[in-house]
Amino acid sequence: MNDLVIIGAGPVGLACGIQAGEHNLSSMIIDKGTLVNSLVGYPTHMEFFSTAELLEIGGHPFPTLSTKPTRPEALKYYRRVADVESLDLRLYEQVQRVDGTDNNFSVVTTKGTYPCRKVIVVTGFFDVPNLLNVPGEELSKVTHYYREPYAYAGQQVAVIGAKNSAAKAALECYHYGAEVTLIHRGDALSEKIKYWIKPDIENRIREGSIAAHFGTRVTAIESEQLKLHGPGGAFSLSNDFVIAMTGYRPDYSFLEALNITIQKDRFQTPFHHSETFETNRPGLYIAGTVCGGLRTSRWFIENGRFHAAQIMRHITTGTVEPLKLGQRYWKTAE
Ligand SMILES: Cc1cc2nc3c(=O)[nH]c(=O)nc-3n(C[C@H](O)[C@H](O)[C@H](O)COP(=O)(O)OP(=O)(O)OC[C@H]3O[C@@H](n4cnc5c(N)ncnc54)[C@H](O)[C@@H]3O)c2cc1C
Numbered sequence: 205m206n207d208l209v210i211i212g213a214g215p216v217g218l219a220c221g222i223q224a225g226e227h228n229l230s231s232m233i234i235d236k237g238t239l240v241n242s243l244v245g246y247p248t249h250m251e252f253f254s255t256a257e258l259l260e261i262g263g264h265p266f267p268t269l270s271t272k273p274t275r276p277e278a279l280k281y282y283r284r285v286a287d288v289e290s291l292d293l294r295l296y297e298q299v300q301r302v303d304g305t306d307n308n309f310s311v312v313t314t315k316g317t318y319p320c321r322k323v324i325v326v327t328g329f330f331d332v333p334n335l336l337n338v339p340g341e342e343l344s345k346v347t348h349y350y351r352e353p354y355a356y357a358g359q360q361v362a363v364i365g366a367k368n369s370a371a372k373a374a375l376e377c378y379h380y381g382a383e384v385t386l387i388h389r390g391d392a393l394s395e396k397i398k399y400w401i402k403p404d405i406e407n408r409i410r411e412g413s414i415a416a417h418f419g420t421r422v423t424a425i426e427s428e429q430l431k432l433h434g435p436g437g438a439f440s441l442s443n444d445f446v447i448a449m450t451g452y453r454p455d456y457s458f459l460e461a462l463n464i465t466i467q468k469d470r471f472q473t474p475f476h477h478s479e480t481f482e483t484n485r486p487g488l489y490i491a492g493t494v495c496g497g498l499r500t501s502r503w504f505i506e507n508g509r510f511h512a513a514q515i516m517r518h519i520t521t522g523t524v525e526p527l528k529l530g531q532r533y534w535k536t537a538e
Pocket residue numbers: 211212213214215216217218234235236237238239240241242243246247250251252253254297298299300326327328329330331369455458491492493494503504505506507508
């Protein structure tokens with residue numbers, strides 16, 4: 205029996221596997237997709253916002269050409285680290301449920317059942333997009349996962365959203381010859397757009413190269429047009445493609461199937477101890493981005509990678525008492 209089964213082979217899941225080894229705990233990492241599956245699905249030409257050393261795990265140096273790593277560099281880095289650390293990876297194997305209790309769990313996947321003492325759930329948020337919930341969202345011209353601009357040259361493209369991902373997608377598509385319209389239900393671009401992206405998108409909107417409709421909601425998507433409602437009332441736009449950059453959320457149905465309590469705060473935070481990351485189900489921990497619930501910007505690779513050491517400390521020393529339901533779930537925040 206393994207000491208640990210780690211669900212999710214993202215950067216934080218890998219960090220958990222490395223830390224387990226450093227604490228002489230045996231572990232297996234199971235992912236429903238490939239290694240660092242979320243990063244594989246990120247925009248092809250993306251550059252991380254973080255500098256390379258802030259994305260490092262297990263103390264392995266991450267050399268990059270420029271200060272901020274590109275997606276291919278990160279993919280190569282995490283694969284190489286997993287290799288060097290000889291992590292026991294089970295890929296393309298979806299975890300369906302976890303039976304049993306502390307020190308005697310059974311992790312049930314699409315391919316088998318694995319007994320273990322403890323479980324760490326590191327499933328991120330990238331698999332479930334926030335839907336617009338409008339008619340036509342299911343059309344093949346709509347995507348919630350922007351990859352690259354090449355399919356959109358000469359096309360009328362609506363980008364929905366006003367944060368970094370929307371701004372980057374709008375700019376890339378515009379520079380590749382698409383006719384881009386940015387649509388956002390709020391009054392302005394997000395203040396959180398990175399300082400090196402913001403002037404570019406603001407200037408393109410100001411000069412009219414990218415059209416923008418703020419205070420505007422999509423009410424329906426049709427094969428050749430979009431139905432919208434803005435400050436002046438209902439209107440429609442001729443449209444070929446929709447790139448909906450409306451964010452993502454943890455897979456709550458999976459968390460609930462694991463009997464993790466979802467708190468009733470506005471971020472629907474999965475219940476966990478702020479120091480140990482143990483959930484309401486003893487012996488079952490969460491780590492990484494999933495810990496923030498709907499607040500998906502709370503934990504990322506930079507800070508989420510440190511969850512691994514905190515969890516291993518608790519598993520090996522058991523020194524911190526779990527919080528009771530209703531108590532604060534993070535006290536180290538901000
Ligand atoms: C465009 C973009 C840019 C970003 N830039 C940065 C940055 O510069 N710096 C930074 O620190 N962070 C950045 N982030 C955030 C960062 O990528 C995530 O916070 C990080 O991937 C979280 O790691 P994780 O291991 O918690 O989750 P993920 O990397 O999302 O890994 C979760 C894994 O769990 C697997 N999984 C899910 N459900 C199951 C299941 N039932 N069974 C088995 N496996 C399952 C998934 O396939 C996935 O591989 C960025 C995110 C985006 C979208």
